[in-house]
């Protein structure tokens with residue numbers, strides 16, 4: 120059994136996991152297992168002494184002794200029943216606690232992970248597997264583990280009782296468990312094979328299922344009539360899975376057969392030994408009857424044991440998935456060192472910064488330098504994919520540069536704990552999250568750690584032009600911004616953008632990064648935003664990314680990126696006078712507004728973003 124060590128490791132790791140999840144429940148269950156086993160031991164011994172008394176003394180024996188034996192017999196039965204009730208009750212709680220513990224561990228590591236970890240397919244695969252296991256497997260694993268514990272203790276009790284009555288039978292009893300263990304281990308290995316073989320398909324099938332059953336994609340899927348197409352893809356994966364499962368179950372059938380037939384044969388052997396002992400070795404009737412009864416209890420428990428060991432080895436991959444995922448923790452934690460970053464600065468500077476995304480074959484940024492003085496408004500422009508958002512993420516401390524440095528008042532950001540630097544940055548991404556939470560919380564989370572007052576939230580909403588429509592929602596600021604929950608209501612994209620702006624505004628961070636903050640704003644709101652950016656973020660340093668050239672011209676400086684490099688920089692007037700890329704893009708866009716027909720840009724393939 121090549122993997123017997125591995126299986127033993129799984130059992131020990133599973134016990135450690137349950138122990139870590141809830142010591143109290145674990146101890147109660149183990150104690151009750153022991154009580155139950157003790158009860159069974161007493162039962163067998165009492166049965167034997169009762170029968171001996173009854174058979175030896177034909178008149179019924181000493182009534183006191185018999186009565187005492189009966190009381191012991193009934194008391195043992197009650198003890199077993201009470202222990203069983205406690206176990207059934209605690210087992211449920213233990214399962215829930217283990218599930219909670221597993222989810223907490225996974226979340227702990229996932230929350231520690233940096234954005235770069237989420238670009239790492241290895242991290243993503245492990246997270247997905249661990250998270251999927253965490254939802255379904257802890258309960259089954261704990262329940263089967265508890266039953267196995269019960270079975271093991273009971274079998275041990277019967278075996279010990281048998282030693283007193285008939286040691287040979289005790290030996291056979293122990294032997295009968297061997298096929299169960301071997302069959303369970305083999306079945307477990309085969310189940311592992313199945314899980315490994317189907318992991319990739321499982322991820323695809325979950326993804327397709329989510330596409331078909333969640334709200335966000337529902338609109339596009341219906342617009343493109345994709346329901347059937349996607350459902351059929353899902354179905355074909357399911358059918359492949361079922362075919363693999365059927366083949367795997369055929370293999371596992373033989374392992375199950377080994378467990379049940381093997382132990383059945385050993386028990387038949389025990390019965391044979393019993394008859395022989397009774398016939399030829401002078402084993403008393405009382406001993407024979409007691410042993411036969413004990414064997415009956417034993418064989419029933421063995422059947423439970425077979426079922427539970429199959430169940431355990433099927434659900435135990437949870438432990439492996441979890442171990443693999445949690446093993447990433449030291450790697451992640453090592454990166455989390457350094458002093459707290461400054462909460463205010465005179466200047467922030469990217470110095471010859473280069474960056475390549477995980478798995479990408481070319482750099483997203485190549486030796487980019489950019490300096491921002493406190494209080495400045497700097498605009499970042501460039502065509503799609505030129506690296507604007509990437510630079511913003513590096514400045515926000517979400518990624519570390521591959522080469523070069525980000526300096527805060529001359530100190531390298533790499534020396535600080537990145538998480539503390541992020542407290543000094545308010546970022547509004549293009550693809551900001553639309554939280555299905557009350558409107559007020561959608562703004563509050565901009566500064567959740569400060570727990571801002573309602574008035575501060577309203578002020579932020581007013582500043583971002585969101586107060587007008589939020590106040591008129593059915594439940595005002597308490598309205599959940601998603602019809603998926605309660606009396607929730609959705610907003611338009613432009614309204615959402617204003618809510619996200621309010622969130623960034625509330626953060627009161629010295630560095631504000633606005634990535635396409637006006638992409639969905641109407642012309643009036645956009646004008647108002649850019650006219651007021653300086654006033655709105657007075658005293659803060661603002662990095663403004665935009666494709667709308669009319670709106671960046673008021674920035675103190677404009678930096679133009681092309682293919683990950685700084686192509687040019689300066690004020691609007693300087694860049695127009697230089698007649699480079701900026702002037703070209705600006706003119707192209709302005710022409711689209713001024714000359715009917717020019718917006719098609721038919722003769723020019725240097726198209727800019729069509730936000």
Ligand SMILES: Nc1ncnc2c1ncn2[C@@H]1O[C@H](COP(=O)(O)OP(=O)(O)OP(=O)(O)O)[C@@H](O)[C@H]1O
Pocket residue numbers: 238476477479483501502503504505506507508509510728
């Ligand atoms: N997570 C990622 N993994 C791999 N490559 C990425 C990732 N994000 C962006 N890229 C690549 O990095 C380059 C720069 O992307 P970035 O998002 O910084 O461009 P951008 O200038 O902000 O573009 P846009 O104007 O379209 O928003 C692009 O080639 C893009 O494909």
